[in-house]
Structure formats: structure tokens, C-alpha cells
Amino acid sequence: MHDVAASADVSQAVVSIVLSGSYAGRASETTAQRVRDAASELGYRPNLQAKSLKTGRTEIIGLVGDEVATSPFSGMMIKGAQDRAWQEHHTLMTVDTGGDDALERAAVETMLSHQVHGILYTAMFHREVKIPRAALDTRVVCLNARDVEGRAPSVVPDEVTGGYEATRALLDAGHTRIAMINIHSTIPAAVGRLEGYRRALSEAGLARDPALVRPGDGTHRSGVDAVEDLLALPSPPTAIFCGTDRTALGAYQALSAKGLEIPGDISIVGFDDQDVLRDFFQPPLTTVQLPFAEMGDRAAALVLDASAPAEVHLIHCPVIHRESVGPPKGR
Incomplete structure (x- = not known):
């Protein structure tokens, strides 16, 4: 960051506010572009680990699922969550446990050690789940599942x-x-x-x-x-x-x-x-x-919104009309 500041002829503080996207009203667009050009030329990347030491969390959303990543269709939940996370400048960390309780516990502990922003607790099919106690040390949202104890928001199909x-x-x-x-x-x-x-x-x-x-x-x-x-x-x-x-x-x-x-x-x-x-x-x-994609998107948005209450969010399931429906025979 010091090198970028020297190259752009600005202070290190200006580099910080420009690269964080919070420079409106504090630096001109010309200055901001000069900083971005210098950062690009020097190959500068923010140190996310250093940032997490200051904020207490990383720009990572965890996703723990039973057989989600290997399912032939529910992978769209991952894509929906990933797209929303990326839009909000976060990355999705995914672990498919295959229904293994020990692996699930280890996955949750690993995500907590990475100081994730929150965890999407996900099921392959819509069912009731009990969230692992350790996961509740961070923000949790159930995806394609309902929290049986009502402690976290849930996103499920209607x-x-x-x-x-x-x-x-x-x-x-x-x-x-x-x-x-x-x-x-x-x-x-x-x-x-x-x-x-x-x-x-x-x-x-x-x-x-x-x-x-x-x-x-x-x-x-x-x-x-x-x-x-x-x-x-x-x-x-x-x-x-x-x-x-x-x-x-x-x-x-x-x-x-x-x-x-x-x-x-x-x-x-x-x-x-x-x-x-x-x-x-x-x-x-x-x-x-x-x-599924809309459900993943909504759940990731709820992880990032700590003020959202522990409610069940129903996502509409539309009818896709094709050619297998007609009037009764003879009518």
C-alpha cells in the first residue's frame, strides 16, 4: 500500500479508502483512478488476513451441506449463493460432508477458524435440521432446510x-x-x-x-x-x-x-x-x-444481513408449462 501511495503521489490513507470503495466525497474520481492504475501496475492485492485481524472476520461465507455438491440438481443452490457472495465482494467456501457427522463438525470448526462472515447450513432436500451448536458462534442461515429450534433464518421452497x-x-x-x-x-x-x-x-x-x-x-x-x-x-x-x-x-x-x-x-x-x-x-x-438459484441468492443475502430475524423465507416454485397437460379424453 505504501508503494501504491508513492506511485500515485497520494497518502496511504487515500489508497486505503479508494481500494475499499469508500472514497466518495473524500477523494476525486481522477485521484481514485490514479490509485487504481498504480495498484494494477504494481500488482497490488489487499492482505485479507491482515484485514480480518482488524475486523474480526473475513470476506468469506461458509457453506456446509450433506450431499449438495454431488447432487445432480441442487448445485444451483451453490451457484446462487456464490453469485450473491461475489456481488457483495465475498467468496464462498464450500464443504460437502456426505452426511458424515464428524466431517460436518470438522468443517464448521475450520470455517470458524477462518473467521467466516457466516455459514449457510444446507440440505440436499427440504427437511428439518438441528444446527450444530458450534456453528451458532457465527451468523447462520439454513438453506433448503428449516431450523427445528427456530434459532436462525431459513430459506425453503414454498x-x-x-x-x-x-x-x-x-x-x-x-x-x-x-x-x-x-x-x-x-x-x-x-x-x-x-x-x-x-x-x-x-x-x-x-x-x-x-x-x-x-x-x-x-x-x-x-x-x-x-x-x-x-x-x-x-x-x-x-x-x-x-x-x-x-x-x-x-x-x-x-x-x-x-x-x-x-x-x-x-x-x-x-x-x-x-x-x-x-x-x-x-x-x-x-x-x-x-x-434453487434464487434460494441460494436469498440465503447468502441473509447471512450478510445480521439484522434479519430468524424467520422462514418461502421461495415461490413456478409451474413450467410444457406439453403433458391437456383436457380429459373426449373433451
């Missing part, structure tokens, strides 16, 4: 509205006999999507039929099995809301094996909008999109 709007898309097409193939019944994603499905049917004046709601585990196989059961009903559904795109792919396969067409015979709506699966759907699947 599962209820997503399930509602998925079912609404089928109702608007004229369907009244709508089935649902759900995912693991106890996690917030399954509970919320089912609630949204039931709310849409209730608003439409349709009675619940327990036979039309099938359990599943979010896999391709559960879609195949559930569709076979639904088609065996005395009054089969004319439309199916699948709890995941993988389940929808299984439903496509089962319907094709029966010689049924989508949407001519049965309409299908999925949930997730997984880009790795899109090309496998013919016709293209109408589905609800999990807004």
Missing part, C-alpha cells in the same frame, strides 16, 4: 403453493379425477405438496378420494408401481400430479407400456424441473420448478 399450482394446472385443463403420487410422507416437501394438492381440490369443490393418493419415495420405480395401481381402480384418474420428476418418468413408462398416450389419455404434472431429465420426457413434461 411447497404448499407449488403443490396447489400443480393441481390447479390440471383443474384448469378440465380434470376432476386427479391422482397424486407423493414422496416420503414425513418430510416437509411431501407434507407441503400434499397440502397444496388437497387445497386446490377443496377450492374446486371436489371431495377427497384416498384411493387417488399413492405413497412413494420419489423414485422412478414408485412412479411405475403407483400408476399400475391407479389404472386398476374402478374409476381411474384422468390426470396425475407426481411428487418428483423422477416419479413422473416412471409414470410415463408405465402409461406407455399400457398403450396410453400423454396427454391424450392421461395428463401428467411433475415437481423439480430437473434439467438432467428433461430430454427423457416425450412429450415434454409440465412441472413445478424448484428455485
Whole structure:
């Protein structure tokens, strides 16, 4: 910094305020540009470790996830958080623990030793979590997870509205006999999507039929099995809301094996909008999109806003309309 000041013919204090971006009203734009040019020519980089000694924290946001980095779709959460961090002149430090508790504890301790600005405590799928005690020594925000003890802000998809709007898309097409193939019944994603499905049917004046709601585990196989059961009903559904795109792919396969067409015979709506699966759907699947990038962005912003209360932030899941929904057969 002393060398930059000498080259630009200014004081070291001016170099400091210019390179920190806080020179408005204290140095002219001409002077600021002279400082930047000198810093560039000399290859000057701020010493972030020295800065952290003064401020007590680094310009780093930590992200600890169970299987987030290895998931085929939730990596968009990392990108959303990273983009927001970079926009705010911070860097994202990511550790994927693979669900290993010992590695998680070590990752949190390492991040604290680096004096991170805060930690994003992240889950691969929307569920309730208990934040490690050590992590609470800094600012923590749950991402794609809810803090079961309500000690930190949480950013999660709005599962209820997503399930509602998925079912609404089928109702608007004229369907009244709508089935649902759900995912693991106890996690917030399954509970919320089912609630949204039931709310849409209730608003439409349709009675619940327990036979039309099938359990599943979010896999391709559960879609195949559930569709076979639904088609065996005395009054089969004319439309199916699948709890995941993988389940929808299984439903496509089962319907094709029966010689049924989508949407001519049965309409299908999925949930997730997984880009790795899109090309496998013919016709293209109408589905609800999990807004991972937006969730990552919001969570990183909350880490940097220490005044934000420990509330749950719901991110809207939009319906992506494609070609798997049509009117009931014969209409």
C-alpha cells in the first residue's frame, strides 16, 4: 500500500479508502483512478488476513451441506449463493460432508477458524435440521432446510403453493379425477405438496378420494408401481400430479407400456424441473420448478444481513408449462 501511495503521489490513507470503495466525497474520481492504475501496475492485492485481524472476520461465507455438491440438481443452490457472495465482494467456501457427522463438525470448526462472515447450513432436500451448536458462534442461515429450534433464518421452497399450482394446472385443463403420487410422507416437501394438492381440490369443490393418493419415495420405480395401481381402480384418474420428476418418468413408462398416450389419455404434472431429465420426457413434461438459484441468492443475502430475524423465507416454485397437460379424453 505504501508503494501504491508513492506511485500515485497520494497518502496511504487515500489508497486505503479508494481500494475499499469508500472514497466518495473524500477523494476525486481522477485521484481514485490514479490509485487504481498504480495498484494494477504494481500488482497490488489487499492482505485479507491482515484485514480480518482488524475486523474480526473475513470476506468469506461458509457453506456446509450433506450431499449438495454431488447432487445432480441442487448445485444451483451453490451457484446462487456464490453469485450473491461475489456481488457483495465475498467468496464462498464450500464443504460437502456426505452426511458424515464428524466431517460436518470438522468443517464448521475450520470455517470458524477462518473467521467466516457466516455459514449457510444446507440440505440436499427440504427437511428439518438441528444446527450444530458450534456453528451458532457465527451468523447462520439454513438453506433448503428449516431450523427445528427456530434459532436462525431459513430459506425453503414454498411447497404448499407449488403443490396447489400443480393441481390447479390440471383443474384448469378440465380434470376432476386427479391422482397424486407423493414422496416420503414425513418430510416437509411431501407434507407441503400434499397440502397444496388437497387445497386446490377443496377450492374446486371436489371431495377427497384416498384411493387417488399413492405413497412413494420419489423414485422412478414408485412412479411405475403407483400408476399400475391407479389404472386398476374402478374409476381411474384422468390426470396425475407426481411428487418428483423422477416419479413422473416412471409414470410415463408405465402409461406407455399400457398403450396410453400423454396427454391424450392421461395428463401428467411433475415437481423439480430437473434439467438432467428433461430430454427423457416425450412429450415434454409440465412441472413445478424448484428455485434453487434464487434460494441460494436469498440465503447468502441473509447471512450478510445480521439484522434479519430468524424467520422462514418461502421461495415461490413456478409451474413450467410444457406439453403433458391437456383436457380429459373426449373433451
